[in-house]
Amino acid sequence: MKTVILLGLAYFLGSIPSGVWIGKIFFKKDIRDYGSGNIGTTNTFRILGRPAGFVVFAMDLLKGTLATCLPLIFALPINPLWFGLVAVIGHTLPVFASFRGGKAVATSAGMLLGYNPVFFFYSLCFFLIVLFITSMVSATSILAAIFVTLSTILLPLVWPAILPEHDWLLTTICFLLSCYIIYRHKENIQRIKKGTENRVSFGLNKKE
Incomplete structure (x- = not known):
């Protein structure tokens, strides 16, 4: 019973629609009505600005981390990745946002942080370089x-x-999440091919 309750808690943690709540509470905007319509970090940066974007990123990351740590906190002999995966599912299909969720990147990263912090920072270095x-x-x-x-x-x-x-x-979870992330970025892939994809304001190919 404890396992079921904590898995439910992991889902509800993942379901917290950080971008939607930050937008509505502090900016009186529903970011689903702007930009890409996505509730995640990138669209938040674009629509609400950097401070809101960093807050949403931190919230989406940490809800994955906290969910992954639940079996450690409550001494359950279960692989914590199951709880992280449930949080990612919650993020992509959030009960608090009509099941219209994000693209799973930040919360998946949070799962890695909760599972193996060294592996997370190794992966983060690659992300930042690319x-x-x-x-x-x-x-x-x-x-x-x-x-x-x-x-x-x-x-x-x-x-x-x-x-x-x-x-x-x-490996299996990362593979499945990779497939999902690629699928959710299918429109971005088309724009990349056309050379019209949005760029951030830093890096070697930053927007002018």
């Missing part, structure tokens, strides 16, 4: 998702200090 090169959050998110999945297989073999052993549940 973002600096491309100046595109969408392309960076896709490449990072693929990179993380491959790293779960290769790191235990070549760099065990970061990921000491294979966890095939981690």
